[in-house]
Amino acid sequence: MLELMAGAGSAEAVIAAVQSAADSIFIRIGGARSGALTEAALAKAVRYCRVRGCRVYAMLDTLVADNEAAAAAGLARRASELGVDALIAQDLGFIRIARAVEPDLPVFAGTRLGLHNAAGIEAARQLGVSRVFLPPELSLEEIAALAARSDVELAVAAQAQLCPARAGQCWLSAVLGEGSANRGNCSGPCSRRFSLGGRMDDRPLAQKDALLLEHLGRLEAAGVTAVSVGGGTERPEQLAKLVEVFSACIREGRGPSGAETDALDEIFARRAHTDAYLAGRPEDTAAGEQLPDRDAGRTAERAMAAERRGYGKRELRRVRVEFFAAAKPGRPLLAGVQDSDGNRAEYTGPVAGELPGVELTDKTVSEELARTKGTPYHCDRVLSFILPGCRVPPDAVAEARRSLVHSLSALRAQPPKRAHAALPRPEHGAAAPAERLAVCVETLSARQLSDELLELKPDWLYIPLEQVAAAAPQLERFAAAGVGVAAVLPRVIEDSELEETGRLLGAARNAGVSDALVGNLGHIALARLAGMAVRGDYGLNIFNSYALEAAAEAGLSSVTASFELRLEQMKGLSGAAELEIIGYGRLPIMLTERCIIKASARRCVCENGVKLSDEFGRAMPVLREYVCRNAVYGPDKVFMADRAEELRLSGAARMRLMFTNEGARECAAVTRACMGLSDYRPNGLTRGFYYKGVE
Numbered sequence: 001m002l003e004l005m006a007g008a009g010s011a012e013a014v015i016a017a018v019q020s021a022a023d024s025i026f027i028r029i030g031g032a033r034s035g036a037l038t039e040a041a042l043a044k045a046v047r048y049c050r051v052r053g054c055r056v057y058a059m060l061d062t063l064v065a066d067n068e069a070a071a072a073a074g075l076a077r078r079a080s081e082l083g084v085d086a087l088i089a090q091d092l093g094f095i096r097i098a099r100a101v102e103p104d105l106p107v108f109a110g111t112r113l114g115l116h117n118a119a120g121i122e123a124a125r126q127l128g129v130s131r132v133f134l135p136p137e138l139s140l141e142e143i144a145a146l147a148a149r150s151d152v153e154l155a156v157a158a159q160a161q162l163c164p165a166r167a168g169q170c171w172l173s174a175v176l177g178e179g180s181a182n183r184g185n186c187s188g189p190c191s192r193r194f195s196l197g198g199r200m201d202d203r204p205l206a207q208k209d210a211l212l213l214e215h216l217g218r219l220e221a222a223g224v225t226a227v228s229v230g231g232g233t234e235r236p237e238q239l240a241k242l243v244e245v246f247s248a249c250i251r252e253g254r255g256p257s258g259a260e261t262d263a264l265d266e267i268f269a270r271r272a273h274t275d276a277y278l279a280g281r282p283e284d285t286a287a288g289e290q291l292p293d294r295d296a297g298r299t300a301e302r303a304m305a306a307e308r309r310g311y312g313k314r315e316l317r318r319v320r321v322e323f324f325a326a327a328k329p330g331r332p333l334l335a336g337v338q339d340s341d342g343n344r345a346e347y348t349g350p351v352a353g354e355l356p357g358v359e360l361t362d363k364t365v366s367e368e369l370a371r372t373k374g375t376p377y378h379c380d381r382v383l384s385f386i387l388p389g390c391r392v393p394p395d396a397v398a399e400a401r402r403s404l405v406h407s408l409s410a411l412r413a414q415p416p417k418r419a420h421a422a423l424p425r426p427e428h429g430a431a432a433p434a435e436r437l438a439v440c441v442e443t444l445s446a447r448q449l450s451d452e453l454l455e456l457k458p459d460w461l462y463i464p465l466e467q468v469a470a471a472a473p474q475l476e477r478f479a480a481a482g483v484g485v486a487a488v489l490p491r492v493i494e495d496s497e498l499e500e501t502g503r504l505l506g507a508a509r510n511a512g513v514s515d516a517l518v519g520n521l522g523h524i525a526l527a528r529l530a531g532m533a534v535r536g537d538y539g540l541n542i543f544n545s546y547a548l549e550a551a552a553e554a555g556l557s558s559v560t561a562s563f564e565l566r567l568e569q570m571k572g573l574s575g576a577a578e579l580e581i582i583g584y585g586r587l588p589i590m591l592t593e594r595c596i597i598k599a600s601a602r603r604c605v606c607e608n609g610v611k612l613s614d615e616f617g618r619a620m621p622v623l624r625e626y627v628c629r630n631a632v633y634g635p636d637k638v639f640m641a642d643r644a645e646e647l648r649l650s651g652a653a654r655m656r657l658m659f660t661n662e663g664a665r666e667c668a669a670v671t672r673a674c675m676g677l678s679d680y681r682p683n684g685l686t687r688g689f690y691y692k693g694v695e
Contacts, residue, residue: 621661
């Protein structure tokens with residue numbers, strides 16, 4: 001049977017989910033981030049859930065910097081000591097940290113790690129992950145194929161607010177100065193108004209909510225272990241109704257009734273929802289313009305009030321127990337209880353027969369012990385052995401029941417005993433500053449390759465894998481001049497796209513391309529099979545030394561640091577692999593599965609690209625990425641040519657120049673400036689996050 005997980009963002013939401021029959025809850029931890037519980041609130045939540053047979057997963061919803069590693073290890077240790085059942089990691093480095101300090105505590109890979117193919121899931125398993133949260137963009141057929149090839153549990157979001165970007169590949173909120181999604185602080189700017197392609201499209205990035213209630217049986221048949229509802233942002237009343245309906249459908253092996261569907265529509269104020277990703281129709285996830293409905297809002301408030309009265313008063317008896325009792329004249333009343341997990345409590349009462357009182361019988365004792373209403377326990381049976389002539393005070397058996405329930409709850413609340421270990425230091429010390437920064441030029445098309453750029457002889461030339469064939473003559477000339485050539489793999493390569501990607505890799509290798517840049521764990525093996533040296537791209541979100549060392553162990557010879565790091569944070573990063581830093585270019589701020597270019601133009605004009613503009617007039621280029629996914633780039637260009645020495649002293653060995661919609665002449669001019677050969681400065685410049693960092 002599917003495990004039903006519920007995202008609880010408050011103490012009340014924990015109660016709402018548990019009392020509505022969630023099998024497990026997941027809670028954000030880690031300080032003041034939105035929806036994160038304090039340690040005291042977490043301790044109460046874990047105790048509450050453990051007593052009631054509901055598992056608790058603690059999620060550290062952020063990338064971890066090196067100076068935060070000890071604190072992250074402390075959070076993992078404290079969560080384990082409190083009795084959580086697993087940790088959920090959104091950071092490659094935190095997986096390594098958690099496995100080191102809490103070797104007995106399971107670790108799950110969160111959605112933001114972007115594990116979307118079998119090779120990526122296998123790589124996570126080798127890191128010690130026992131469950132993977134799959135991205136919502138996968139179809140049912142793709143999920144089934146992954147489950148058939150995976151040795152870890154798979155979890156799917158069966159209800160969630162959909163983001164237009166692939167998980168872990170959104171920096172929009174950070175670029176707009178409003179908090180980093182990768183640090184758990186997304187401000188949700190994608191729901192705002194933007195103009196797209198020169199005309200107002202209302203809310204072109206807005207997505208409907210995912211709702212897979214009709215497909216629970218298919219997901220289970222496909223091999224999914226668990227489904228989640230809520231993400232911690234829903235009101236407790238809404239979460240309660242979600243859990244109530246989903247739990248009933250899972251338990252009874254059916255789809256939702258009309259009344260249940262109406263109840264969900266009502267409590268969510270008729271918010272638009274979809275199963276389009278699961279059905280393989282990403283274009284149908286667009287929400288478009290949704291005007292507020294005051295009547296629906298008032299109806300939702302009334303529904304939530306009724307729901308709150310429900311979970312606030314009930315105690316769901318979900319833990320199965322058995323009582324036993326024995327009494328013999330002249331001996332103390334003995335009673336005990338055992339739950340389905342093997343916890344056992346005993347009670348010794350007054351001596352039977354010595355004091356005036358009520359006479360015990362098997363029937364009266366059984367009836368009294370079975371009265372577990374108002375407790376978390378459901379009594380399956382009572383075994384009693386009462387001999388005649390046993391008299392006890394009137395409330396003796398009731399006191400036995402109360403004492404046993406209290407003792408059993410105390411036992412159930414006890415966290416398991418687990419091994420703990422100190423956080424090891426990274427195996428490699430910080431890299432010594434390179435003698436010089438290697439210059440790596442990345443272009444998006446052959447049109448940007450010119451004789452002028454060739455004369456500059458950068459150390460490396462990067463080009464998208466799918467552009468290698470078109471650029472083959474130019475690439476040969478660059479390679480002949482001693483320039484290393486690397487192919488940039490798409491950040492998303494689903495298993496259904498592997499055959500074509502493999503063909504492109506083989507052709508690139510035959511054309512003399514020696515290296516590949518990968519932005520996902522699941523793509524490393526693919527590039528190595530093609531005989532290429534593999535380098536890590538920014539899509540990996542390498543934010544700390546532990547992540548960098550894990551990447552190096554996976555076979556990466558260089559790693560592009562997260563561009564959300566400050567230069568000061570980069571200085572101590574492990575020297576396990578060469579560090580690459582983006583020194584020029586528009587920062588990538590979103591990778592969408594849905595082609596928003598096509599949605600705007602009503603036809604496929606992906607090759608031309610468009611501009612996405614916000615209310616302040618900031619224009620962000622939208623360009624096609626592999627198989628009609630869209631990459632959105634920042635409005636300004638990072639420019640660090642005049643700070644190259646600072647990049648070198650921060651530990652970087654390579655500086656990348658990322659060209660997007662620049663012409664060939666501009667590419668050459670910027671490269672010359674970044675090599676220290678001119679004072680050229682393009683327009684619209686920024687220092688990115690290298691000094692200010694992100695929240």
